[in-house]
Amino acid sequence: MGRGILMTEKIKPEKPSSFESSVGNSSIEQIGLSLYLHIPFCKTKCSYCDFNTYQGIEDLIPAFVNALCLDIQRWLTSLQNPKINTIFFGGGTPSLLDSHSIGKILKTIQKYSYLSDDIEITLESNPDDLHLEKCQELFDSGINRLSIGVQSLKDNLLTTLSRRHNSSTAISAISNAQNSGFNNISVDLMYGLPGQTIQDWDETLSQILATNIQHISMYSLTIEEGTPFYSMYAKGVISLPPDDIVADMYQIAQSHLINNGFEHYEISNWAKNHNYSRHNLAYWQRKPYIGLGPGAHSNIGNARFWAIKSPKKYVQESLLHGTGTSNHAQHAINEKFLSDHNLIDGFEILTKEQISSELMFLGLRLLNGINTREYHKIFGIDLKSIYKSQLKTLVESQLIENSESQIKLSPSKIFVSNGIFEEFL
Structure with a gap:
């Protein structure tokens, strides 16, 4: 989620030859819905990141929150106040939002939907945002799962990645979250980094495991076109570890995590005591989800669609549209509905x-x-x-x-x- 394709016109899909071209709400009624909220703001953009994120536009946040709440109201009413199984604040840097904004968003969702009794509400966060008071505010607002972007516990590698935190801040962030009541914490780690050694990786894993968190996601660095890393790599300024070293890092992690009681349940994800990422499981099992916010993607039945990418345009269009058709429940998400929706940049009907x-x-x-x-x-x-x-x-x-x-x-x-x-x- 969080990636989109900027287009001047909406995609007009070809008619499928052997599959229905309209999508009802039956699957949502049966199994509920996952909700992704894209928060596109960052204080600084990391050198490897190609997500739809922006720095220096934080003054847009209050209007953005209002626009997002209107978008939530329209969609959940159109879907006849569905049951919500998971909510995921992604980005960008959702931890830049204050507790009032997060509370307003969650109250809007609650007003126009039915929240599952065991709902999972995840917020992606940067370690430098997670001081003790902030963690307590997040917990009190209703967030019950934190995903913390640690990436590494080697300060030289964090500098290479253009991360704002250091290793000490990362460990403190985890401790602050735990002391605030969070008992479902995930950490993101990266391997195959420029200048990263087997010893670096082994030590980072050992330090993270000592914090007794419940979930770890690990990703091998990929160089994406359009990022600073792409230019640096092309010029020979940075180089990546050989493939065999990267494979060894994966195997070392597998051994460490299994020996510490983690279950390897998805290629890049490990969980302790069944604390899986239920939101991401919905993606992997192709369950229905709605993505709201600039560039966010959605998938319901055989319809896939995505929002306009520009945060400023998203805010303008959402506020202009107001509550729109929210008082008129939609019984199907079809091509006309998607074509007429002013926040949808493109869609396709899958065969x-x-x-x-x-x-x-x-x-x-x-x-x-x-x-x-x-x-x-x-x-x-x-x-x-x-x-x-x-x-x-x-x-x-x-x-x-x-x-x-x-x-x-x-x-x-x-x-x-x-x-x-x-x-x-």
Whole structure:
């Protein structure tokens, strides 16, 4: 989430040949909805980041919060006040919002929806924002899960990444969150960084595990076009560790985490005591979600759509639209609805073949893989029949395991998963 494509006109999708082109609310009524809120503000932009984020426009925050609340009201009313299973404040830097703004957003959601009894409400945060008072305010506002962007505990690497915090601030942030009542804390870490050694990585993992957090997400650095890192890499200013060293880092992390009671449940994610990221599980299992805020993406049934990218234009259009059609419940999200919505920049109606492909490469990210019987019941798609040839080849190559009702990656092939996913694209 958080990425979008800036367009001058909305995409007009081709009519699918073998799948319905309108989407009802039946799946939402059955299993509920996940809600992603994109907060695009940053004090500074990291050198590796290509997300839809902006620095130096913090004066827009009050108007943005009002615009976002109006957008929430319109969508949740249009979806007939659905049950919300998870809420995720992403960015950008959601921890830049004050507790009043966060409370206002959550109250708006609560007013126009039914919150699940065990709702997960996650807020992405930078360590330097998480002083003790801030953590207490976040906890009191209703946030019950923090995702902290630590990335590394080596100060030289944090400087390379253009992060504002140092290792001491990161450890203090985790402690402040725990002392404020948070018992579901996730930390983001990065490996394969310029100048990073095996020893750096091993020491960072040991220090993080000593904090007794519940969840860790780990990502290998990728150089994205348009970022400062891309230019630096092209000029030879920075270089990345060799692939075999990066693979070793992944294996070292796997060993550390398993030995410390973490379950490896998704390619890049580990959890202790079943504290999975339920919001991200909704993505990987292709459950319905709405993304609100500049550039945020949504997926409901066979409709995929995304918001306009510019924060200023998003605020202007949302405030101009007001509550719009919020008093008139929509019984279907169809092409006309998406075409007429002034905050939607583009959309596409997916074919059955496209949905099948997504079910495979998203579901295979999970270590437990895909329950084909359950997916057939939910989506009406027989994945084993559609991909009979590919599955046969991958099983013979020992890249996947294909049992009576389950398809999953072979445990030893996780690090080459991208090549496997390409078979289903």
